[in-house]
Amino acid sequence: MKKTLALLASTSLISVGSSAFAVDLEVTHWWTSGGEAAAVAEFARLFNEKTEHNWVDGAIAGSGGTARPIMIGRITGGDPMGATQFNHGRQAEELVEAGLMLDLTDLAEAEGWRDFVNPTSLLDSCTLDGRIYCVPINIHSWQWLWLSHKAYEDAGVPVPTNWDEFVAAAPALEEAGKIPLAVGQQPWQSTGAFGVMSIALAGREAWEAVHIDQNAEVAAGPDYARVFEAAANARSFAARSNVQDWNQATNLVITGQAGGQIMGDWAQGEFQVAGLVAGEDYSCLPGLGVNEIISTGGDAFYFPKVNNPEVEAAQLELASLMISKEAQVAFNLKKGSLPVRGDIDLQAANDCMQKGLEILATGAILPDANQTFSPDTQGQIEDLMVEFWNDPNFSAEEAQRLYAEIIANAD
Amino acid sequence: MSRARSGGAHARPPIRMFRNFSSKLAAIPMVLVGLGVFVGGTIWTIVHSFTDSRLLPRLRWVGFDQYERLWSTRRWLVSIENLAVYGIVSLVLTMCLGFLLAALLDRKIRYEDTFRTIFLYPFALSFIVTGLVWQWILNPEFGIQSIMRGLGFANFNFDPLYNPDLVIIGLLIAGLWQGTGLIMVIMLAGLRGIDEDIWKATRVDGIPVWKTYVIVIIPMMKPVFVTALVLVTSGIVKLYDLVVAMTSGGPGIASEVPAKYVYDTLFTRQNLGQGFAASTMMLVTVAIILIPWAYMQFREKRQ
Numbered sequence: 001m002k003k004t005l006a007l008l009a010s011t012s013l014i015s016v017g018s019s020a021f022a023v024d025l026e027v028t029h030w031w032t033s034g035g036e037a038a039a040v041a042e043f044a045r046l047f048n049e050k051t052e053h054n055w056v057d058g059a060i061a062g063s064g065g066t067a068r069p070i071m072i073g074r075i076t077g078g079d080p081m082g083a084t085q086f087n088h089g090r091q092a093e094e095l096v097e098a099g100l101m102l103d104l105t106d107l108a109e110a111e112g113w114r115d116f117v118n119p120t121s122l123l124d125s126c127t128l129d130g131r132i133y134c135v136p137i138n139i140h141s142w143q144w145l146w147l148s149h150k151a152y153e154d155a156g157v158p159v160p161t162n163w164d165e166f167v168a169a170a171p172a173l174e175e176a177g178k179i180p181l182a183v184g185q186q187p188w189q190s191t192g193a194f195g196v197m198s199i200a201l202a203g204r205e206a207w208e209a210v211h212i213d214q215n216a217e218v219a220a221g222p223d224y225a226r227v228f229e230a231a232a233n234a235r236s237f238a239a240r241s242n243v244q245d246w247n248q249a250t251n252l253v254i255t256g257q258a259g260g261q262i263m264g265d266w267a268q269g270e271f272q273v274a275g276l277v278a279g280e281d282y283s284c285l286p287g288l289g290v291n292e293i294i295s296t297g298g299d300a301f302y303f304p305k306v307n308n309p310e311v312e313a314a315q316l317e318l319a320s321l322m323i324s325k326e327a328q329v330a331f332n333l334k335k336g337s338l339p340v341r342g343d344i345d346l347q348a349a350n351d352c353m354q355k356g357l358e359i360l361a362t363g364a365i366l367p368d369a370n371q372t373f374s375p376d377t378q379g380q381i382e383d384l385m386v387e388f389w390n391d392p393n394f395s396a397e398e399a400q401r402l403y404a405e406i407i408a409n410a411d
Numbered sequence: 412m413s414r415a416r417s418g419g420a421h422a423r424p425p426i427r428m429f430r431n432f433s434s435k436l437a438a439i440p441m442v443l444v445g446l447g448v449f450v451g452g453t454i455w456t457i458v459h460s461f462t463d464s465r466l467l468p469r470l471r472w473v474g475f476d477q478y479e480r481l482w483s484t485r486r487w488l489v490s491i492e493n494l495a496v497y498g499i500v501s502l503v504l505t506m507c508l509g510f511l512l513a514a515l516l517d518r519k520i521r522y523e524d525t526f527r528t529i530f531l532y533p534f535a536l537s538f539i540v541t542g543l544v545w546q547w548i549l550n551p552e553f554g555i556q557s558i559m560r561g562l563g564f565a566n567f568n569f570d571p572l573y574n575p576d577l578v579i580i581g582l583l584i585a586g587l588w589q590g591t592g593l594i595m596v597i598m599l600a601g602l603r604g605i606d607e608d609i610w611k612a613t614r615v616d617g618i619p620v621w622k623t624y625v626i627v628i629i630p631m632m633k634p635v636f637v638t639a640l641v642l643v644t645s646g647i648v649k650l651y652d653l654v655v656a657m658t659s660g661g662p663g664i665a666s667e668v669p670a671k672y673v674y675d676t677l678f679t680r681q682n683l684g685q686g687f688a689a690s691t692m693m694l695v696t697v698a699i700i701l702i703p704w705a706y707m708q709f710r711e712k713r714q
Binding site: 065068069072076091093094095098185186242374375376378379380383386387389390391402409 | 465467485486575663665675678680681682685
């Protein structure tokens with residue numbers, strides 16, 4: 001407690017010492033859906049209240065894929081914003097290497113980020129040559145299978161508790177006229193579902209060998225053969241889900257037209273908005289109920305370098321605010337994501353979120369694929385998955401061979 | 412020219428460079444922009460396609476690696492194939508339909524202005540709007556298919572955008588709907604340029620109308636056809652926004668096109684080297700088509 005107080009005191013000293021001038025700080029991000037906008041509004045509110053500066057909202061519509069090129073274009077083109085969102089991982093790696101980002105190391109050391117950021121791998125993702133260049137904001141995990149109780153009741157089979165039961169129950173759902181697995185047509189959704197299956201079914205060691213050591217032999221081996229077999233199964237279960245967006249697919253589960261969906265924890269917001277109760281109307285199975293491991297993707301904020309000490313001071317204040325306890329609680333409750341601090345208590349969180357927090361506490365976590373692979377490699381895997389997912393004649397063996405090839409050339 | 416001639420036999424022949432001096436002076440900025448932006452940019456792109464540039468350009472040479480990877484990428488091969496199919500079919504159909512519509516309008520029909528406006532109107536829309544409109548029309552839940560089923564044809568199936576084998580047809584329908592009007596207007600202008608006397612002469616000789624078109628009119632309209640051809644071809648090579656609006660490359664990768672591959676690798680995948688290699692290949696393709704044509708035109712003029 002004393003330590004926390006000291007930290008808070010030092011933070012406020014920094015802010016009092018430097019905020020002589022009000023600065024309009026433009027913050028760019030791609031949070032535009034209802035829940036996301038509400039979450040980012042919490043940051044804006046706190047920033048405007050707690051400091052003398054003004055939050056200028058630079059939301060970019062579309063998704064990260066649309067927004068990132070615009071952000072990178074502005075930074076490399078000499079028109080940097082005050083702060084900008086990226087995902088945890090390597091998306092801004094080269095911008096940092098080129099010296100375009102503000103070094104936050106002094107602030108991080110003064111506030112002791114390394115002591116409370118959990119998992120510390122998030123901070124490692126921000127670190128280059130021992131210097132820290134970004135503030136982790138939240139943790140989103142992909143490894144969830146959302147199940148509709150109504151769909152299984154209608155089909156007259158019990159709600160599955162793991163992937164094998166899910167596969168076994170699929171024919172009953174088909175007979176009842178339901179879609180066993182809802183998957184949207186957008187490429188990232190099938191790629192994400194494949195990633196979930198690989199962690200859950202190939203297991204931790206094989207996943208680490210492929211993603212961290214980039215071992216193509218493991219990718220071509222029997223552990224991953226299971227994953228591709230499961231993916232081929234999932235493809236036939238999802239054959240009739242003709243929706244585009246992820247939330248439309250989630251809606252199929254909510255209304256009981258589909259049995260389940262493999263989707264990240266952001267799907268939870270949809271169930272909440274629809275007024276469903278976790279455990280009664282829907283279930284969530286972390287790690288497909290096989291391996292309860294979650295990956296720790298999410299968002300971080302970077303602060304492009306500007307040659308203006310006043311703006312720089314404002315940037316540091318925002319960085320400090322974003323990782324403060326108050327902002328972490330306010331933001332993550334609205335966003336439905338897990339906080340990056342290990343030292344706060346989220347009592348308002350619901351069942352599924354609590355499950356996530358428990359897994360986080362036991363340390364059964366892996367980095368996100370965005371942290372281990374470059375966007376280029378990720379893109380190649382996405383192309384492969386999209387083709388595999390849409391062509392029933394594309395065999396699992398062929399897909400695995402091509403996947404191993406990508407891993408062999410990955411960086 | 413005329414001034415030089417009026418100077419009489421005594422005047423020295425003018426220095427060729429200073430002929431039309433003011434217009435040449437006025438053209439200098441455009442020439443500089445052309446050299447700097449187009450030629451300079453092209454060379455820069457080609458040079459960087461031999462490097463391993465990622466998010467930021469850098470000169471670390473890797474030889475032909477980017478090209479090797481490009482030609483072993485399935486998505487690129489599918490893109491090339493799609494562009495070839497779309498290009499050939501759309502070229503032939505746009506020219507034929509455009510000419511046919513123009514010829515029909517040229518038969519002195521009533522309400523010609525109205526029809527011309529209707530046919531040209533789609534051209535006023537951007538490809539994005541065209542793509543979205545046709546995406547809705549071809550959507551099996553709201554569009555043609557559901558209307559036909561509502562009318563009682565319960566087995567009517569038409570959902571090209573959701574069928575990997577037919578998706579190119581969906582793109583072609585939208586592309587033709589948008590582009591044919593312009594070609595029609597150009598052809599119509601060409602037809603109006605044909606002297607009335609030619610028609611009278613063929614009528615006197617008793618040549619049927621369709622034969623007159625094929626044997627006399629079309630050969631006379633060669634420059635118009637060339638203009639239309641260049642317009643249509645350039646539109647085909649840069650096909651991008653229509654695909655993004657209608658299918659975003661799907662289902663699967665069945666409707667990917669080269670320009671989309673270039674954009675995606677350059678910007679979302681942060682691999683400049685690979686994107687530059689792909690755009691260089693697009694340039695080479697265009698050059699292979701255009702250089703023989705330009706050469707032929709040039710030779711004809713000299714003769």
